[in-house]
Amino acid sequence: MSTDQFAPDRPYRLSSSVALRPEPFGALVYDFTTRKLSFLKTQLLVNVVRELENQPDARSALLSAEVPEAEQQRYLDALAGLLSAGTIEARGTS
Amino acid sequence: MKLVEHFQHGLDAPICLTWELTYACNLSCVHCLSSSGRRDPRELSTEECKAVIDELQRLQVFYVNIGGGEPTIRPDFWELVDYAVAHNVGVKFSTNGVRITPERARWLAGTDYVDVQLSLDGATAEVNDYVRGPGSFNTTMRAMENLRDAGFKDFKISVVMTRHNVGQLDEFKRIADEYGAQLRITRLRPSGRGADTWDELHPTADQQLKLYEWLIDHGENVLTGDSFFHLNALGSTPLPGLNLCGAGRVVCLIDPIGDVYACPFAIHDEFLAGNVRDEGGFTSVWRTSELFERLRAPQTGGACTSCSAYDSCQGGCMAAKFFTGLPLDGPDPECVKGNGERALALVGGGSEKPKPDKDHSKPNRTKRVGVSIGWGPPEPDRLPDRACDTSPLAGFRP
Numbered sequence: 001m002s003t004d005q006f007a008p009d010r011p012y013r014l015s016s017s018v019a020l021r022p023e024p025f026g027a028l029v030y031d032f033t034t035r036k037l038s039f040l041k042t043q044l045l046v047n048v049v050r051e052l053e054n055q056p057d058a059r060s061a062l063l064s065a066e067v068p069e070a071e072q073q074r075y076l077d078a079l080a081g082l083l084s085a086g087t088i089e090a091r092g093t094s
Numbered sequence: 095m096k097l098v099e100h101f102q103h104g105l106d107a108p109i110c111l112t113w114e115l116t117y118a119c120n121l122s123c124v125h126c127l128s129s130s131g132r133r134d135p136r137e138l139s140t141e142e143c144k145a146v147i148d149e150l151q152r153l154q155v156f157y158v159n160i161g162g163g164e165p166t167i168r169p170d171f172w173e174l175v176d177y178a179v180a181h182n183v184g185v186k187f188s189t190n191g192v193r194i195t196p197e198r199a200r201w202l203a204g205t206d207y208v209d210v211q212l213s214l215d216g217a218t219a220e221v222n223d224y225v226r227g228p229g230s231f232n233t234t235m236r237a238m239e240n241l242r243d244a245g246f247k248d249f250k251i252s253v254v255m256t257r258h259n260v261g262q263l264d265e266f267k268r269i270a271d272e273y274g275a276q277l278r279i280t281r282l283r284p285s286g287r288g289a290d291t292w293d294e295l296h297p298t299a300d301q302q303l304k305l306y307e308w309l310i311d312h313g314e315n316v317l318t319g320d321s322f323f324h325l326n327a328l329g330s331t332p333l334p335g336l337n338l339c340g341a342g343r344v345v346c347l348i349d350p351i352g353d354v355y356a357c358p359f360a361i362h363d364e365f366l367a368g369n370v371r372d373e374g375g376f377t378s379v380w381r382t383s384e385l386f387e388r389l390r391a392p393q394t395g396g397a398c399t400s401c402s403a404y405d406s407c408q409g410g411c412m413a414a415k416f417f418t419g420l421p422l423d424g425p426d427p428e429c430v431k432g433n434g435e436r437a438l439a440l441v442g443g444g445s446e447k448p449k450p451d452k453d454h455s456k457p458n459r460t461k462r463v464g465v466s467i468g469w470g471p472p473e474p475d476r477l478p479d480r481a482c483d484t485s486p487l488a489g490f491r492p
Contacts, residue, residue, distance in 0.1 A: 025100040
């Protein structure tokens with residue numbers, strides 16, 4: 001888990017201890033280490049989170065998932081929240 | 095659509111699945127939800143249990159709550175725990191502590207994805223053993239010491255709230271803190287053997303209020319399994335949690351012989367959805383059973399619809415209503431507006447109450463069975479159909 005601040009121009013991925021289960025509303029999020037259950041409440045956010053590891057930075061993941069321009073700040077805030085909750089983690093640039 | 099509305103329509107797989115592995119138990123608690131005592135000879139085999147775990151992994155059911163009976167007295171229990179965590183199905187198991195030796199506690203402390211929940215229904219031996227049986231307090235406290243000494247952090251201490259222990263809430267919290275454990279309190283249900291003891295044991299209206307206030311003060315650090323949502327109408331502050339009956343929507347129970355029920359408090363044919371041994375296994379029971387589809391359909395509040403509190407209590411607990419003989423679309427027996435008590439009075443002496451229909455109690459438990467002995471041969475129209483009925487002339491037609 002990263003304690004660093006979220007930065008839209010840095011690379012991230014789904015945390016290694018976390019699994020996503022698709023559901024009609026989005027996805028269930030389960031962290032096997034903390035045993036905490038949480039939710040991704042839109043399908044678009046699920047797409048963004050899954051896209052993180054394929055993209056050089058978070059902002060590109062938003063573009064790749066086709067998040068509308070007007071929604072982008074909300075989704076970046078959501079990613080920041082997911083980082084502090086440990087759902088996503090920073091990825092090395094190698 | 096809000097998240098909670100999705101839950102009402104049911105998810106593709108349960109979030110919270112309880113799995114009673116055996117009806118065998120070393121104790122015979124007077125409020126046992128599953129009327130446990132004796133092993134059912136039809137119990138799922140080790141291989142069948144592993145097949146269920148494989149299925150749960152495919153469904154991404156991330157963890158199961160294992161109970162019983164006393165699950166740890168199954169000889170293959172630790173093997174099944176190992177198998178589950180190796181297949182990404184985390185385990186929390188409920189135990190009275192009888193098999194939590196110092197060695198076992200060290201093994202548990204070293205195993206990821208396993209959580210332990212010890213049942214304790216009194217902060218003193220006197221209050222606990224009254225419900226759980228002589229010596230059970232000491233057994234559980236020893237298990238807690240073993241877990242603490244092994245360095246197992248944050249195990250759960252689970253308390254069923256009764257008339258005798260509501261006053262001990264602070265003491266339970268102190269015990270939990272002392273052992274580095276987390277306190278969990280749940281509601282007494284009139285299910286299983288609890289049907290016989292609920293009238294005597296369930297908290298009074300005054301105690302419900304104290305309980306609610308205590309939860310508002312301490313709720314963030316105390317688990318409740320979401321079981322007190324029927325108390326929400328007591329105040330403007332909702333208790334933490336989903337506050338929704340999850341039966342058949344996000345919750346279900348698999349019993350030792352593979353029967354799937356809507357929830358752990360509803361072991362009765364009325365709430366039986368199917369069996370994991372059926373074609374299609376657990377997945378098809380969860381997704382296509384007629385009962386679960388009915389539970390996921392929009393519910394009406396029935397007699398409660400016009401009540402100002404309905405939005406916060408949702409009519410309460412289905413199982414509590416069922417086993418006290420109340421209609422499922424009416425008030426909970428512990429309705430904080432007093433409607434449950436009035437409805438119970440109308441049900442009367444309970445002659446029509448549905449009885450729990452699965453009893454695994456040990457045979458030495460005193461049970462009163464009414465037997466009527468008639469005089470002479472039965473009336474022609476009342477001839478018994480079995481040769482073992484009361485009259486030696488049963489079934490005899492000259």
